[in-house]
Amino acid sequence: MSSGFWGPIKPIGGGQHDHHRRLKPTLSWPHLIALGVGAIVGTGIYTLTGVGADRAGPAVVLAFAIAGAVCACAALAYAELATLIPTAGSAYTYSYSVMGETIGWVVGWSLILEYSLACSTVAVGWSGYLVGWIQSVGIELPPMLLAGPHGGGIINLPAVLVALAIAGMLIAGTRESATLNIVLVIIKLTALSFFVILALPSFSAGNFEPFMPYGFGSHEIGGTTRGVMAAAAIVFFAFYGFDAVATSAEEARNPGRDLTIGIIGSMAVCTLIYMAVAVSAVGSLHFTELAGSSEPLALVLRTLGHPFAAWAIAAAALIALPSVILVMMYGQSRIFFVMARDGLLPRSLSDVSPRTGTPVKITAITGVFVAAVAGFFRLDEIAELANAGTLIAFIAVAACMMILRRRAPDLARVFRCPQPYLVGTLAILGCIYLLISLPSTTLVRFVGWNIVGLLIYFAYGRSRSLLARTGKPAAEGSEPELIPPHQ
Numbered sequence: 001m002s003s004g005f006w007g008p009i010k011p012i013g014g015g016q017h018d019h020h021r022r023l024k025p026t027l028s029w030p031h032l033i034a035l036g037v038g039a040i041v042g043t044g045i046y047t048l049t050g051v052g053a054d055r056a057g058p059a060v061v062l063a064f065a066i067a068g069a070v071c072a073c074a075a076l077a078y079a080e081l082a083t084l085i086p087t088a089g090s091a092y093t094y095s096y097s098v099m100g101e102t103i104g105w106v107v108g109w110s111l112i113l114e115y116s117l118a119c120s121t122v123a124v125g126w127s128g129y130l131v132g133w134i135q136s137v138g139i140e141l142p143p144m145l146l147a148g149p150h151g152g153g154i155i156n157l158p159a160v161l162v163a164l165a166i167a168g169m170l171i172a173g174t175r176e177s178a179t180l181n182i183v184l185v186i187i188k189l190t191a192l193s194f195f196v197i198l199a200l201p202s203f204s205a206g207n208f209e210p211f212m213p214y215g216f217g218s219h220e221i222g223g224t225t226r227g228v229m230a231a232a233a234i235v236f237f238a239f240y241g242f243d244a245v246a247t248s249a250e251e252a253r254n255p256g257r258d259l260t261i262g263i264i265g266s267m268a269v270c271t272l273i274y275m276a277v278a279v280s281a282v283g284s285l286h287f288t289e290l291a292g293s294s295e296p297l298a299l300v301l302r303t304l305g306h307p308f309a310a311w312a313i314a315a316a317a318l319i320a321l322p323s324v325i326l327v328m329m330y331g332q333s334r335i336f337f338v339m340a341r342d343g344l345l346p347r348s349l350s351d352v353s354p355r356t357g358t359p360v361k362i363t364a365i366t367g368v369f370v371a372a373v374a375g376f377f378r379l380d381e382i383a384e385l386a387n388a389g390t391l392i393a394f395i396a397v398a399a400c401m402m403i404l405r406r407r408a409p410d411l412a413r414v415f416r417c418p419q420p421y422l423v424g425t426l427a428i429l430g431c432i433y434l435l436i437s438l439p440s441t442t443l444v445r446f447v448g449w450n451i452v453g454l455l456i457y458f459a460y461g462r463s464r465s466l467l468a469r470t471g472k473p474a475a476e477g478s479e480p481e482l483i484p485p486h487q
Contacts, residue, residue: 036266054291056231114389115332167367191316
């Protein structure tokens with residue numbers, strides 16, 4: 001075991017794990033591309049387009065481009081590290097293996113926040129589409145059960161129910177969930193394609209004037225943080241999700257090939273889709289009408305005189321948005337799982353089901369937490385806080401990639417990031433800019449979350465870390481019975 005300023009450093013590769021704490025390798029690259037697209041294309045384009053238009057006007061299109069460029073740099077760093085360290089845990093594992101246990105904990109704790117709140121955000125967005133869809137056929141639901149206390153209700157019951165249902169699916173098995181996700185992704189992409197086909201003919205250049213009504217930088221206007229960068233800081237949520245592919249490294253059948261295809265492929269597909277949908281939406285409806293809508297794409301189609309298409313788009317969102325919850329909840333449970341397996345959280349949480357190969361306890365806890373947040377908080381509040389956790393993880397991954405290039409240049413790399421120091425620096429600077437563009441209340445909450453996390457680490461995790469106590473990664477060599485690699 002080696003050690004650095006920030007605590008013990010986990011050996012790259014991590015060793016073998018005993019059979020009841022090892023995930024089954026059941027996923028191939030089509031599953032991984034679908035996981036990436038399933039996570040990326042979701043709430044961001046279906047629901048946050050309206051929030052972004054409210055903050056940046058027509059320049060929300062530029063906000064999407066900026067957020068996508070930052071994510072593209074981070075994706076290249078992720079692809080290199082995911083194939084170099086093909087172990088579950090994503091940015092948490094990379095940070096632990098490169099910068100030390102304390103930094104690894106901070107990143108892992110931030111990822112728990114990211115994935116949990118991302119699930120909650122999508123659940124709230126899904127609830128908004130459900131309500132709009134049901135009301136379009138003349139059915140009124142009790143308002144007190146459709147929003148949390150901040151929205152004038154008691155609880156967002158549809159959001160709670162969908163979160164718990166997805167948790168149940170994940171407990172049933174990873175491969176089954178991933179296969180269902182492929183079907184949901186196909187439905188989602190088909191619906192977005194039809195939206196572009198119907199909305200683009202109504203494109204009007206006049207809807208892009210004034211293009212940047214609130215300026216470029218992030219600043220407060222009328223109690224709301226506005227500007228292109230303010231919009232980019234929240235629609236950034238629309239692009240991440242490819243990091244969930246990295247969390248599946250231990251469950252990939254051929255990590256070197258499949259992870260590269262999954263991460264880069266899903267980012268490329270989604271960037272093209274996003275730009276087409278954003279231009280179609282903003283070009284066909286003035287941003288003042290689009291701003292703040294909880295179902296902006298359906299609103300565009302209804303305004304353009306396509307009521308059935310609006311109904312169908314909303315129905316497709318209802319069917320397909322749960323795929324984002326599925327992938328994000330999957331990613332969160334794997335981060336939680338690896339932190340428990342490393343001893344930083346109670347190790348009993350890292351037990352996997354002998355029948356399905358899934359971490360049942362962790363997934364159940366995740367589902368309850370996600371449902372609780374979705375039931376009581378607003379969409380924009382949740383998305384902004386989730387973005388803060390993601391940005392910290394992206395900064396850490398870019399830094400780890402550059403550190404390893406200097407520290408271990410001869411390590412065999414299946415995928416090599418082009419111009420690693422330039423790409424890594426751009427990813428870090430872009431993420432820092434997006435981070436400081438978030439509302440100050442969001443940053444205060446994020447700092448508070450990490451203070452609580454560090455207290456837990458120093459009070460519990462640091463003294464129980466298996467690497468610190470034994471000098472070896474979790475369960476290395478403890479039991480010889482291993483799951484066959486292609487089971």
